[in-house]
Amino acid sequence: MASEFKTRLFVETDLAAGTAVSLDGDRAHFLRNVLRLKPGDRIALFNGRDGEWSAGLAELGKRAATLEIGDRIRGGEDEVDIWLAFAPIKRARIDFIAEKATELGASVLWPIFTRYTVMDRVNLDRLRANAIEAAEQCGRLSVPEVRDSVRFEEMLDQWPAERLLICCDETGGGAPIIDAVRDLPAGPAGLMIGPEGGLAKEELDRLDKTPNVCRVSLGPRILRAETAALAALACWQAAVGDWREGLRSI
C-alpha cells in the first residue's frame, strides 16, 4: 500500500532521522482534537523531496506540537510528470479539481484565464490547501505545484517547447483521447481543459499555430469542466502513466 500510516502530514521542512519538526497551532489542534492523538503516537511525514518518514509525537500542546523523526519508510521515487492547466470555475468545483487532480497524480496545477472564463480571480492558497490535504490522504510523496494564474496567451508563451500540450476540445475536433494518448511521443506532457463555454475561436486559432499541441475529444456528452479534467487525467494515467503496471510504491 501507499503508506503503513493512516495519518500522513505534509511539512515544508527538511526531513532527516533524529531531527525534530515543529507544527503550528492549527495542525496541533488537528492532531489533538480531531485525530485524538497523544504523545508517543506515530504518524508519517513527507515534504515532496525526501520521501516519507515515521515520526513520534513528542509534545502536543494547545499552540504547537513537536515530532521526532525516526526512520525513512519510503524513498523519494520519481513520480509521474503530468501538468493540468484549467480555467477557474466556482468554488466547490475548483476545490474538487484540486482534490481529484492530486489523487490522480497531477504534478502541476495551473489556473488559466481564457476569454470565456466566468471567474475573474482564483484563490491559490485555497487550491494549495486542498492539494495538500488530498496528497496526505491519497498516499502521494509530493504535493502538486500550484502555479500563479495567467492568461491563456501567456500560458502558451510560457509553455515549455518540449512539453506536449494535450488540449481537451469540446468542439469535437480532436481525436478520441485514448487513441491520441496511446500514440503520444515519449516525454513530458500537460492536459488543458477550457472553461464551460469552451475556447474562443481566436484561442483555438492560436492553439493551431502552436507547435507540440494535440487536441483530444472526451466523447459525445457535454462534460462540466471539472469532469473533463478528471476524466482526462484518469485516461492519461491509465494509458501511459503510473496506472499501467498495477500497484507501485507511490
Add this chain to the structure above:
Amino acid sequence: MASEFKTRLFVETDLAAGTAVSLDGDRAHFLRNVLRLKPGDRIALFNGRDGEWSAGLAELGKRAATLEIGDRIRGGEDEVDIWLAFAPIKRARIDFIAEKATELGASVLWPIFTRYTVMDRVNLDRLRANAIEAAEQCGRLSVPEVRDSVRFEEMLDQWPAERLLICCDETGGGAPIIDAVRDLPAGPAGLMIGPEGGLAKEELDRLDKTPNVCRVSLGPRILRAETAALAALACWQAAVGDWREGLRSI
C-alpha cells in the same frame, strides 16, 4: 453538438408532435424565475424513450406551465450500457457520483451496502434528482436508472449472469484497468467501487467465487470512492465505450 437547445428538460410523459406537456409548479418557477423564459420561448424535452423534441412555452403561470411539442430534434439512438454499483458515501460526495456518472454515461446507478460501508441509508430521490439535472445539462437522451439499494451479497445474487462485473480493487490484486478493459469480451458490463475501507475479506472471497468477475487496479494512490468511480467510468468509455469514435449524436 449534443443539442441545439441550451435548456433541456427531462419529463416522464410520452413525447409526440402536436401534443402538450404540463409542468408542475417547481419547474414552472425554474423556467420563469431562474431561466427567465417567456411564453413563446423554445426549449428541448426528452424522456429517455422517444429522443429529444423541441417544445414551445405556451403558458407560464405561477403554479404550472404548458409546453407544446414541435419537431423531434434527435432520435432515440442506442446509448452505451454500463452499470455503476457503488457503496453509499457522504452527501456531497454521493451527489457528485450521481452527477459525474451521469455525465460519463452510466446507464444504471446502484447503491450497494458492503460490510465496511459507513452510511446506513441512501436517499434514492436525491440520487435521481441529481442524475436528472446532470442528464439535462450534459445532453443525454436518457437518465440513468437508479436502482434500490441492496446488500453486497444480494447484488451478486441479482447480477445478470451474462453481464461482466468489473470490480475496482484497492488491494492491488487486479490488472491495470486499461489492459483489463481493452481485453474485455464484447457484451454488457458493470463497474463496482467499494467503500473507502475496501471490501472485507469474505466479500473478496465471495467475488472470487462468482463467475464473470474481473478485478482491476486504478493505480498506486489511494483514491476516494467517488474518484475511483469517475476514473473507472472514464477509462471504460475511452477504451471501449462511446468516446472511441469521437463525437456522436448523443
